[in-house]
Amino acid sequence: MNHVEVLTKHSVDNKILEVRDLKVAFKTSNGYLQAINSVSFSLEKGEILGVVGESGCGKSVTATSILGLFDRKKSRVEGKIQYKEHNLLRFSEKQYRKIRGNVISMVHQNPMTSLDPLYTIGSQMIETILLHQDVSKQEAQMLALDLLKKVGIPSAEQKINAYPHQLSGGMKQRAMIAIALACKPDILIADEPTTALDVTIQAQILDLLLDLQKEYGMSIIFITHDLGVVAEFCTKVMVMYLGQVVESADVKTIFTSPQHPYTKGLLKSIPTIEGERKEKLFTITGTVPPLSDIPKGCRFSNRCPHAKDRCNQEMPELVELSQSNHSVRCWFYEEINHER
Numbered sequence: 001m002n003h004v005e006v007l008t009k010h011s012v013d014n015k016i017l018e019v020r021d022l023k024v025a026f027k028t029s030n031g032y033l034q035a036i037n038s039v040s041f042s043l044e045k046g047e048i049l050g051v052v053g054e055s056g057c058g059k060s061v062t063a064t065s066i067l068g069l070f071d072r073k074k075s076r077v078e079g080k081i082q083y084k085e086h087n088l089l090r091f092s093e094k095q096y097r098k099i100r101g102n103v104i105s106m107v108h109q110n111p112m113t114s115l116d117p118l119y120t121i122g123s124q125m126i127e128t129i130l131l132h133q134d135v136s137k138q139e140a141q142m143l144a145l146d147l148l149k150k151v152g153i154p155s156a157e158q159k160i161n162a163y164p165h166q167l168s169g170g171m172k173q174r175a176m177i178a179i180a181l182a183c184k185p186d187i188l189i190a191d192e193p194t195t196a197l198d199v200t201i202q203a204q205i206l207d208l209l210l211d212l213q214k215e216y217g218m219s220i221i222f223i224t225h226d227l228g229v230v231a232e233f234c235t236k237v238m239v240m241y242l243g244q245v246v247e248s249a250d251v252k253t254i255f256t257s258p259q260h261p262y263t264k265g266l267l268k269s270i271p272t273i274e275g276e277r278k279e280k281l282f283t284i285t286g287t288v289p290p291l292s293d294i295p296k297g298c299r300f301s302n303r304c305p306h307a308k309d310r311c312n313q314e315m316p317e318l319v320e321l322s323q324s325n326h327s328v329r330c331w332f333y334e335e336i337n338h339e340r
Ligand SMILES: Nc1ncnc2c1ncn2[C@@H]1O[C@H](COP(=O)(O)OP(=O)(O)OP(=O)(O)O)[C@@H](O)[C@H]1O
Pocket: 026, 035, 053, 054, 055, 056, 057, 058, 059, 060, 061, 062, 109, 290, 291
């Protein structure tokens, strides 16, 4: 039997995805550049994992690897991406096509890169449904219409025939979510799904995602710059810096007991409205270095206020703390946290 055919959706096993030691490198004129270095995490059924970190830290590359969307001639992806009993990294393009948009789907950072301008919203949804589900064209049309209503698109009967450019930013985002959910995926990867939108629309879309997540029992990988959204929306958090995981824990632990200086820096950078503003907003000094100039030792060492000699020389491993599911990659986290 073709092993894609045995992919059964919605199994009873709780761990739905396990990424182990993921490494992604891109071919450049100067050889391969390593964008992701030994990233590991797992996702359980119904869990919402928040992935945070500054621009260029590897959030989208990690997500894109799960869907096998890189050109194989220009990239090298190693490690293991286990979806149920399958290591997706061994999948052929043909096998991948059976799971993309079906059991794992993605809402991309920019709607216009994933909505096809030449086809109506409805035909893009119907095509996805027909590709993966054994239904008639008429049934697919009904399903598409239902979903457009569910994601809160007004006059869905007319909008189903609209082309992407005829929709506003918020409506495009909703349409993308509707397309991603067309086959009730086990895993939804949402890459900054609300970044381009104004705050009220953002809140509406997040509420909508949460409702649909509960209804479908989906797991979500939620990529965002917005820690406020993470606090409200996610169950677990993974903090990335320059292609590595530097800290991960459940959402409450990250906000109440962060251990890594980078995580602390990100948390301190959130604006608050309490009290009078006396100081300038905190910023982490410097910027994320390019992949061609990764610091030796700890990758955050050249921006870290606590860095010592060892940090500049040796790379710390990700260590698990005594509390379950809390890991941190820092030589001196205990010392730094005693200093407080
Ligand atoms: N196709 C590619 N070829 C070469 N380098 C790439 C490619 N895609 C991403 N990169 C590099 O990999 C690194 C991580 O990029 P990635 O897009 O994952 O960042 P990100 O964390 O999603 O940032 P942002 O918050 O801006 O979306 C960056 O240095 C980026 O330039």
